[in-house]
Amino acid sequence: MSRLISTVSPHFHRPRTTRSIMLDVIIALAPAMIASVIIFGLRSLLVIADCVAVCIVSEWGFEKICKKENTVGDLSAVVTGIILALNLPVGIPLWQAALGSVVAIVVVKQLFGGIGQNFANPAATARIILMTAFSGTMTSWAVPQPFNMTPDAVTGATPLAMMAKGETESLPSYLDMFLGNTGGCLGETCALALVLGGVYLLIRGVISWHTPVAFIGTVALMSLVCGKDVLAQVLSGGLMIGAFFMATDYASTPATKWGKIIFGVGCGLITILIRFWGNFPEGVSFSLLLMNILTPYIDKLTRSKPLVGEVDES
Amino acid sequence: MKLKGIKVPHKKHTANCPPVRLPVPKLVTIPMSMHIGRPAKPVVKRGDRVLVGQLIAEADGYISAPVHSGVSGKVQKIDEMTTSMGFKVPAIVIETDGLQEVSETVTPPDVHDLNSFVDAVKQSGSVGLGGAGFPTFVKFSFNNDANAADAVVINAAECEPYITSDTRTLIDRAEDVFDGIDMLKKYLNIKHYVIGIENNKPEAIAKAQELAAKTDGVEVKVLPAVYPQGGEKVLVYNTLGRLIPKGGLPLDVGVVVINVTTLAFIAKYIQTGMPLVEKCVTIDGSAVKEPKNVIAPIGMSVGDLIEAAGGFKGEPAKILYGGPMMGIAVPDLDAPILKNTNAIVAMDEKEAQPPKVTPCINCGACLNHCPLRLDPRAIARAYKLGEAKDLQTLCVDLCMECGCCSYVCPAKRHLVQTNKLAKGMLREYQAKQKAKKEGEK
Structure with missing residues (x-):
């Protein structure tokens, strides 16, 4: 008889793995990816494929060079690639998208220790870096044009840019904004698809409601207080993708319930500050990055008190 | 405030299996440490004939417990064995003769007040049968003139997957449990009794409620089947709303907690004088051919036990004392059944393989499920x-x-x-x- 296996309890584990969580996120992102193809044409797929491929290769290559265990199988690089692609305009040159992917994986994620260790959201940080480096292509918003493969399509302004300039009469209808039929990044325009994905993540228990509700709620409330068009503010820009898919990133956001609420409210406030009073028309990425920095403190501040009972300390 | 917990698969396949008595094995190995505290000191020597219920080792110090034989036969040797926790303790190996002749020392103890009751519980060799193995008499050794305790919680939660031995106690021996309650009422002077049980045991709940309706001061508290409902701290909080402080005992919040099978045993001991020499054990798991409940003498080896109960289905890869959440892996098939063994779970190769460990992704699942809110x-x-x-x-x-x-x-x-x-x-x-x-x- 062979020796019996001897390990410490527990001897049961729930079937959930990191890989299955990431797979759920990919499934949740599918509506937004499909919407991006319908809205901006097949080039969307090219940008997504580009980012995903470069993310995977960067992760594999970095781990190979550093002689670390290959973690491509956990699918987190795929998720980063998709989210980054959805945060780029459809007309972005592929090499710029690829550069962004390398930054996201190598600089933001791997140099800080790989999965779970990065303090900042890889996609949000890469988007900010691309925006600073290539502000031209990063703010050249293609007008929705299905089945278009050429990068130099007709460009126009995003609803947020219109609102920032006060051109409210040229704003698209609420329905168009909800369906994503406006200028913007690949995956951020279609609120319907993002909410669908978000609801899927909630049902699957991948995310909790606290962050998206706090984030979107704060933006809505502050828009109301500041006398802005609440619905347009909520439906436009990167708010939906940010609230459901980026502010809920495990590694760079708080793990506690109250921490998530504080994080969401903080993101909402910074987004509003930038949108209404900042130089940029959109502030979701910046708000994420700034709140990412506060995450360890929020986590510590909101850690629940262990149930020690009434202990006599004498 | 609600304590967190987790939903685990119940796997209570054996809930409808009344325990069957196994034939006596050829050999039993009885370790001197089957409780928390100092190991017992053997009082028999090699070659001695021992009978069922006979004292073979006496308690050593206050927190300790005496050990009795569950078989009649001859002491083959007193050997050193390594427990599943890695400690070396002496063990008495008895070659059985199959006669199961009962010792004349087995007579009902004289119990008339608290002291004689506590002494009887001490002599019975009783330890916490839920798994902890804490000597039972210590729990009753307090002066209740000052109302140190006002409630007893009877732990029948049985929140571990697979295990149904406590469930069977309530179904098959509810009368013993209630006799036990009557004794505690009489000697401990406590009026309030709560039987804490998870809602996935309808038959046991019905039996307990039926008898509780006829008894003063007994409440059956049906709790959600959320693990670890049977953890002492969790159970006391969920039944009485009292939080046992860190490093403290239930008595610090005026509660005595006792496992339902322990209580049934004590009642039976006071009536018959037969000490703790056998156990009802649930046998289950993916490597077991016929999951069932059995009654086996303490000291019977895990291998003999499963063989007698129908054998293995294929090769076992991991065998546990207790359930899969807190059970302890046994080193080999010679490991004996202990006083506090309530289940033997044998897993096949597939179930036993430890899952691959990957880096922490900071998801917070651990801290959001800890019943005691740790991080x-x-x-x-x-x-x-x-x-x-x-x-x-x-x-x-x-x-x-x-x-x-x-x-x-x-x-x-x-x-x-x-x-x-x-x-x-x-x-x-x-x-x-x-x-x-x-x-x-």
């Missing part, structure tokens, strides 16, 4: 960095090792194991701090 993620970090002081702030010594954190972890990290190691680090640190303080004086 296993932060504890693991502090332990890795050797920050014993942080471990103190994080209250790692509060951890009851229930396994919720490890169970929910998507990265399959060894969180319970780390907590155990971190507790050791904290103990060392606290001992050093104490020595330093005393040195300053």
